[in-house]
Amino acid sequence: MTSLKRRARIAGVFYLLVGIFGGFAEGFVDPKMYVAGNAAATAGNVLANAGLVRVGVVSHLLDGTFFVILAMTLYILLSHVDKSVARAMVVLVALATGIICLNAVFEFEGLRVATDSSYAAAFGIAGSNALVLLLLDTQHYGTLAAQVFFGLWLVPIGYLAYKSRGLFPKWLGVLLVLGGVCYVVDLLAAFLVPDFGQRIHTFIVIPSGIAEISMVLYLLVVGVKTTRPKEQRILAAA
Numbered sequence: 001m002t003s004l005k006r007r008a009r010i011a012g013v014f015y016l017l018v019g020i021f022g023g024f025a026e027g028f029v030d031p032k033m034y035v036a037g038n039a040a041a042t043a044g045n046v047l048a049n050a051g052l053v054r055v056g057v058v059s060h061l062l063d064g065t066f067f068v069i070l071a072m073t074l075y076i077l078l079s080h081v082d083k084s085v086a087r088a089m090v091v092l093v094a095l096a097t098g099i100i101c102l103n104a105v106f107e108f109e110g111l112r113v114a115t116d117s118s119y120a121a122a123f124g125i126a127g128s129n130a131l132v133l134l135l136l137d138t139q140h141y142g143t144l145a146a147q148v149f150f151g152l153w154l155v156p157i158g159y160l161a162y163k164s165r166g167l168f169p170k171w172l173g174v175l176l177v178l179g180g181v182c183y184v185v186d187l188l189a190a191f192l193v194p195d196f197g198q199r200i201h202t203f204i205v206i207p208s209g210i211a212e213i214s215m216v217l218y219l220l221v222v223g224v225k226t227t228r229p230k231e232q233r234i235l236a237a238a
Contacts, residue, residue: 004167005223007077012219014070019216022063026143029056034140039133046114046132053111060104064097078160089156096149103142110135144190151183154211167224172214179211
């Protein structure tokens with residue numbers, strides 16, 4: 001159980017790093033640069049904050065790296081519960097990470113267009129600005145697309161937590177599954193009914209945020225729940 005607790009706390013550290021780097025890149029840098037439908041403002045923001053954009057791109061890449069390591073750590077911790085579900089969790093994380101890292105390339109290319117005068121010389125200032133907006137549009141909606149997998153990965157991890165033979169409380173498993181569903185609903189609303197999606201976004205993501213914060217805190221503070229010696233022998237045998 002000491003080994004399991006240590007692995008769980010390692011997972012908690014990586015989950016915390018995912019939250020820090022992902023939150024900084026997606027919650028601070030990206031909104032500061034991107035102005036939907038306004039090419040001049042978007043290009044101006046990127047040009048005026050070139051260093052911040054570079055830090056944001058690196059933060060996206062670190063976010064993806066730590067996310068993959070988190071998934072592998074949780075796989076080691078919970079694969080005994082259901083190996084197929086644990087594999088599905090890792091696959092979903094890999095898909096989300098791949099999209100996020102590709103999106104970072106679009107953001108970096110937007111920076112290059114905004115700061116390289118050869119693009120303005122070739123396309124004109126308006127054309128160059130439009131290209132910057134196009135690249136950041138792609139990055140913005142690519143991040144929304146990645147939310148499918150950011151949401152869906154919470155479903156298998158919630159299932160594994162629920163079925164973990166007491167390592168995690170059942171309420172946490174239920175909360176994680178609910179959080180995953182809310183992420184997907186938020187995404188579908190954003191693409192299918194944008195106006196309605198904007199109205200519900202602030203509220204629909206609350207369960208998701210509570211679920212992920214609860215999981216991070218549980219991993220860091222508790223690790224896994226200590227079982228009785230007989231239960232430990234059964235778990236070890238499994």
